[in-house]
Amino acid sequence: METTTYPVTGMTCGHCVTSVTAEVSRIPGVTDVAVDLAGGTVTVSADRAIDRETVRAAVDEAGYELGGAS
Template structure:
């Protein structure tokens, strides 16, 4: 299992966090999604690497912008 963290810009409240969590959770193979509003990040676990574009599309669908992974 690997953990990946991406910065997400534009999140300001619990609704924002819930939206990002819901969309990222829909990506096949992703589990344990956690959003840190104060830090402006989304972290998730996956058994295999997840394509950045899939994560970007999910975050975009939630209404926010994805930064580069750390």
Template sequence: MATNTYTVTGMTCDHCVGAVRGEVSQIPGVTDVQVDLSSGQVTVTSDAPIDVETIRASVDEAGYELAS
């Protein structure tokens, strides 16, 4: 089991949270996604480590940006 926290920029409302959660949840192996709107923190729990570029692509697909 692996847990990593990322900062996502551009989220301003609950719809944003849902969009990011929905896209990241579709990554194979992801078991949980927690999004904190106020801090922009997205915590991803998965069966095995997931490449940051895979997370970045999912966040991009949702319309937001993973902070470097």
């Protein structure tokens, strides 16, 4: 099991949490998504390693931006 936490910018409400959770959950191999609205992070658990760019694309599709180093 791989678990990684990523910073996400632009999330301000429950709708943001729902959107990010839905998009990231669609990534093959993802088993759990936990969004911390106050902390501005998303923690992704998967049964295999998930490429950061794949997570970035899902967060972007939800309308937000993955922060931190590439």
